[in-house]
Amino acid sequence: MDRQGDPNEQGFLGSHDHTHCKAEVALRVIQGRWKLLILRELIQAVRRFSDLHKALPGVSQKVLTAQLRELEADGVLSRTIHPEVPPRVDYALTDLGRELLPVLDGLHAWGERIGSPRTADRTITAPVAGSRPTA
Amino acid sequence: MDRQGDPNEQGFLGSHDHTHCKAEVALRVIQGRWKLLILRELIQAVRRFSDLHKALPGVSQKVLTAQLRELEADGVLSRTIHPEVPPRVDYALTDLGRELLPVLDGLHAWGERIGSPRTADRTITAPVAGSRPTA
DNA sequence: CTGAATCCGACGAGATACTG
DNA sequence: CAGTATCTCGTCGGATTCAG
Numbered sequence: 001m002d003r004q005g006d007p008n009e010q011g012f013l014g015s016h017d018h019t020h021c022k023a024e025v026a027l028r029v030i031q032g033r034w035k036l037l038i039l040r041e042l043i044q045a046v047r048r049f050s051d052l053h054k055a056l057p058g059v060s061q062k063v064l065t066a067q068l069r070e071l072e073a074d075g076v077l078s079r080t081i082h083p084e085v086p087p088r089v090d091y092a093l094t095d096l097g098r099e100l101l102p103v104l105d106g107l108h109a110w111g112e113r114i115g116s117p118r119t120a121d122r123t124i125t126a127p128v129a130g131s132r133p134t135a
Numbered sequence: 136m137d138r139q140g141d142p143n144e145q146g147f148l149g150s151h152d153h154t155h156c157k158a159e160v161a162l163r164v165i166q167g168r169w170k171l172l173i174l175r176e177l178i179q180a181v182r183r184f185s186d187l188h189k190a191l192p193g194v195s196q197k198v199l200t201a202q203l204r205e206l207e208a209d210g211v212l213s214r215t216i217h218p219e220v221p222p223r224v225d226y227a228l229t230d231l232g233r234e235l236l237p238v239l240d241g242l243h244a245w246g247e248r249i250g251s252p253r254t255a256d257r258t259i260t261a262p263v264a265g266s267r268p269t270a
Numbered sequence: 271c272t273g274a275a276t277c278c279g280a281c282g283a284g285a286t287a288c289t290g
Numbered sequence: 291c292a293g294t295a296t297c298t299c300g301t302c303g304g305a306t307t308c309a310g
Contacts, residue, residue: 011243022246023239024171036159049272060304065273087272096248103245104158106238108147111157184292198283200293222291
């Protein structure tokens with residue numbers, strides 16, 4: 001019974017390419033100090049630049065702009081410019097961005113299982129080790 | 136029927152804390168030039184340091200060691216030292232590390248939907264914009 | 271209001287040499 | 291074999307200033 005399709009081809013596990021896999025691509029997209037926070041804001045509603053700036057204490061305009069542009073370039077969110085005299089720009093999740101949410105949720109769920117990193121047990125599981133090949 | 140628990144508490148979407156959420160914690164763990172590749176190698180089998188070094192062309196010992204140590208500190212993998220004369224160290228996924236795999240798979244699946252970033256359409260969806268609040 | 275431009279410090283990661 | 295120790299460089303993010 002030869003299954004020439006894909007026995008255990010589940011994506012990440014099945015990609016035995018020695019180079020970068022698609023998971024890295026996805027990772028790069030959400031990579032950034034404020035990307036996750038931005039996405040989380042846009043889940044709730046369409047936001048203006050000033051809304052995001054206020055909702056994300058500590059971010060500078062430069063970085064916020066940069067990360068928004070990257071997310072836009074990656075198709076995660078859309079940028080709508082209202083050509084009014086006081087400029088107004090709306091940011092909203094795209095369909096692709098919405099498809100990312102379940103993944104982020106999985107990430108969040110796993111993150112909860114961590115709790116406090118670098119404070120775990122440290123069980124070395126040391127074997128008896130009696131072999132000494134080269135004396 | 137009042138559910139005082141959590142109406143739409145789904146983790147990432149439900150965490151409206153203005154600070155960092157658990158998804159960022161998870162993200163930091165898998166953050167690193169070779170972390171994903173390392174994990175992918177360890178899915179298949181327990182690996183020795185030299186195995187990983189050979190399987191990951193381009194990585195230096197320093198960085199490989201560093202990222203392995205971080206993953207170990209985060210409880211994703213275990214480090215087993217065989218006190219033999221030619222030193223031998225085995226790296227293996229922990230249960231926590233294995234629980235991460237489905238998440239990485241989701242990440243990979245989403246990454247496939249990207250394809251070629253920065254080459255998408257660029258539809259600005261410009262509104263008619265007739266309002267001029269401050270003339 | 272939204273954003274660009276510049277300067278800066280911190281960190282990640284590569285190259286190389288050395289060690290138990 | 292499996293690291294450690296330095297050095298360097300590129301990138302990321304923060305602060306500030308200027309502009310449409």
